[in-house]
Amino acid sequence: MRVTKIYGTDPKCVGCQICMITCSEVNFGEVDLTKSRVRISHKENPMDGFHITVCTNCGICALYCPTDAISIVNKNVHIDESLCNKCGVCIEVCPIDAIWWSPGLNAPNKCVACKACVDTCPTGALNAVEVDLKIDLGKRVTLRGV
């Protein structure tokens, strides 16, 4: 199965937040950086600049979702809001902390691979490629009853 992988290259990032502004605008119709699905944060040492957090569509969250709300739709690891029971397991298991709660949303906030940030990033710090999904969705782990 093919998915769109978006990835950031930290050393290229200049912290302009254009990606965050664009993401919230394109996906929610408003500039609200707390809703952005890409996040720019300072690294501990200011000399090191910024860290870009953006979902790479690895799909691990889909393995753990107890309600099977997460599946591949349009080459994207997609959370189906109607199935999501807001347990937050995906947030816990994401290895790169790319899913989070944003105020006012009905499900965890996750990148939809629209690539708007990739288009607007002025430095080429964000990129997208199409890759094969590395995990086997048949091997979903169920945490129910654990």
Add this chain to the structure above:
Amino acid sequence: MYGWMGRILRINLTDEKIKWETLPEDLARNYIGGNGLGARILWDELKPGIDPLSPENILVFATGPLNGTLWPTSGRLHVMAKGPLSNAWGEGNSGGHFAPYLKFAGYDAIIFEGAAKKPVYLYIDDGIVELRDAKHLWGKDVWETHEILKKEIREDIRTAAIGQAGENLVRMAAIMIDKYAAVARSGLGAVMGSKKLKAIAVYGTKQINLYNKYRFYEFTYQAQRRLSSHQFSKEVKQYGTEILVDLMNEIARYPTRNFQSGYFEQYEKLSAHLLKEKYRVRDESCYACPLHCKKYNAVKEGKYKGDGGLGLEYETLNAYGGRVGNSDPEAVIYANALSNKYGLDTDDVGGVIGFMMEIYEKGIIDKEFTGGLELKWGDSDLLIKLINMITFREGIGDLMAEGTHRAALKIGGEALYYDMTVKGVDIPAQDGRAQKSMGLSHVTSNRGADHLTSGEFLSEVGWPDAIVERFEKRAKEIYGRSILPEGADRLSPKFKPLMVYDSEHLAALADSMVVCKFSTHWPPVFFFEDLAKAVTYATGYKYSEADMRVIGERIFLLERAFNIREGLSSKDDRLPERFLKEPAQTPPNKGHVVELDEMLSEYYRLRGYNSEGIPSYDRLVKVGLEDVAKYLYDM
């Protein structure tokens, strides 16, 4: 309201009262924001003749309708008060991310009145607005303050703070945004210090409503690309303003040893290429800006080893470089970081150090006066020592902390000739003899000597296309002929009054939106029409190109009226004698002085000033300042 948040915070520090006010619609519409809002507020509320460091001064932090949107360079903030250096209109502008977050918190501006009894800081998080005790912050530098607030509140908080310079009422103190961006010129850090306001910490999550979102974003995406791909943006991205060290020395416009010369023999040691190769760590941008002009430097070894921080600008590379005869880039990086920590305006500090070095060289002051210090050109350790002495007002540092002009007056006599200030503010790294429009700009600017109030950089580069695009129509209207070739010749005084006059309106407008002049002036990408469109789509009020010019002029004249009310007049529109009498030494400018009288009288005519420098009644009425006209003409 669209574009604006529609709210102003008014904080009375004396009785710790916080008031939420509505932003009046006509104020927003007619003055937009930033310097426009501030000028109107200060004109309406500030009592004339007050001491800028008294509780009666009013300090305004203002944003504009584009801040916090995707509009390129919309991260800037404008701060205003009566300035402690000029005793007149004071303003400073800074990049960073503070202004957008102030808007996300729901406010277009903050007005500070009075003065706190003990140190406080203001905390804003959406609806929460609190004055908090700042005992633990007082005495700390800006970087420490920022880090403590970050730990205390949250990782992504944005701060505006003063360092020890502001606390000690150094008249050259700046307000620092986060850690590295300075609200400089005018000495507004001292105003904040006099109010015992250590910092503002802001965070917010509200959204900005836009009138025509679709058109706005369509236009903004285009604007981002236009700015990012402009032929002159490449250089900005690569070197920031550092590159000007090289370019300005090529045209001998780089103030050296307190303006004795425009060419620094050792400039190559401060060259942008060398800085990039040896000290550059990374780049950074302000909010929503594709240009990432800010460069992070660090010195890896030697006595100046350490984190140089962000934003070593051309002005500092001159103030702590050629201006004081220093060619050690590591000392400049160190001194710049130190100034950022102390919260100092490097321009003024380099100015006063250069001034003292020159009068020492000329024998006007001696070792006894300096407390044993030998003020030698180019002594980098001395440079750093003096920055410390100024900040903590030790020894001659106490006199120097009052700024060049006050120090010169105090010393008196021959020292006055070497006072390179206009209206009490040090002339920035822009020698007017090497570019005539700059000579004029230093005089006509409302905040004292300044290159950014007009930002007339087009003649500096002599780029005919942009000059024609910007000024040809006006030149034909007024003079009935083409602006070329003289308009593109930086050494010709011809047409410069018009270019300065018109650029001042564009700059006033940029400062009201509040966007960066690295988009309106250099690289010259967005002019009146673009700004009119952006602000129309954002706010829903229909602005035309002509409206924009009127608003620019309105704001500029209101600031001028503020100065007139404070007692300034044409007698203050003077350059130091050195610019008028001492010709430039180095080719290609050899023999050139600033033809000030010739340019100024034409400028007065264009502006509608009378011989005392007061805007004419009719002109004020024409730009919608009837009440101001009535006041100035006692009616």
